[in-house]
Amino acid sequence: MLTKWMHYFEIYERELTRFRARPITFLEVGIFKGGSIPMWKSYFCEGSTLVFIDIDPNCAAHSDPGTHVEIGNQADPAFLKALAQKYGPFDVVLDDGSHVCSHQIATLEGLWPHMRDQSLYMVEDCHTSYWPGFGGGYRNEASFIEFAKRKIDAMHSWYTDQDELFPFDPIAKELAGVRFYDSIVAFEKSVTVEPPMSIAAQNGKFNGSRKALQLRGRTSVFKGKDGT
Numbered sequence: 001m002l003t004k005w006m007h008y009f010e011i012y013e014r015e016l017t018r019f020r021a022r023p024i025t026f027l028e029v030g031i032f033k034g035g036s037i038p039m040w041k042s043y044f045c046e047g048s049t050l051v052f053i054d055i056d057p058n059c060a061a062h063s064d065p066g067t068h069v070e071i072g073n074q075a076d077p078a079f080l081k082a083l084a085q086k087y088g089p090f091d092v093v094l095d096d097g098s099h100v101c102s103h104q105i106a107t108l109e110g111l112w113p114h115m116r117d118q119s120l121y122m123v124e125d126c127h128t129s130y131w132p133g134f135g136g137g138y139r140n141e142a143s144f145i146e147f148a149k150r151k152i153d154a155m156h157s158w159y160t161d162q163d164e165l166f167p168f169d170p171i172a173k174e175l176a177g178v179r180f181y182d183s184i185v186a187f188e189k190s191v192t193v194e195p196p197m198s199i200a201a202q203n204g205k206f207n208g209s210r211k212a213l214q215l216r217g218r219t220s221v222f223k224g225k226d227g228t
């Protein structure tokens with residue numbers, strides 16, 4: 001038996017199609033009755049390493065030839081580290097586990113360093129961020145959605161002009177995108193050592209510059225054009 005929300009399939013197509021062309025390493029948190037195991041097995045390319053974890057030892061019975069089932073707690077850093085050592089680095093991680101906000105955060109923090117360059121980390125059922133019973137609640141700072149919103153700031157911390165209030169966050173070097181869907185958040189990992197570059201191209205000449213990142217007290221070059 002598979003348990004997913006209907007609208008997730010379109011999101012999977014959008015986010016995961018690019019991972020189907022070559023063998024990848026995929027990890028899903030949450031097995032339950034095992035229904036997603038054959039689904040992902042037929043979705044991803046032959047030769048992929050497909051790993052499924054659950055806290056419930058009964059889930060070991062759902063292991064399918066060519067896939068791996070591991071039993072453990074998604075919020076346990078030692079379990080995640082051992083998992084990453086055994087199977088990582090990962091191309092795609094999908095968290096469909098407890099849906100408890102603190103677990104979702106702990107799993108992402110534990111596995112993010114073990115995500116490959118150009119990989120994708122997705123968390124499902126993020127509507128639990130609005131449910132107090134799961135550690136959520138509207139604008140609850142401890143919810144997963146609020147954690148994910150803060151990553152938007154962190155991703156842009158290259159551009160900070162308020163160093164004390166908003167210091168550079170090293171995750172900006174690895175986080176290329178945070179996409180919010182109804183109940184799913186997708187984090188794209190793309191490792192870069194260089195700050196973003198702006199380009200100016202004219203008459204076949206191309207100039208790259210990072211000057212804008214070094215200027216302080218920036219004002220818009222369009223200032224005053226609307227009368228202000």
Ligand SMILES: C[S@@+](CC[C@H](N)C(=O)[O-])C[C@H]1O[C@@H](n2cnc3c(N)ncnc32)[C@H](O)[C@@H]1O
Nearest residue numbers: 002003030031032036054055073074096097098
């Ligand atoms: C929504 S179900 C998974 C459904 C499955 N992915 C599917 O598509 O059919 C959630 C699973 O997460 C497991 N789970 C709950 N808390 C967990 C934890 N702390 N660590 C790992 N798995 C957990 C539960 O045992 C349950 O089997």
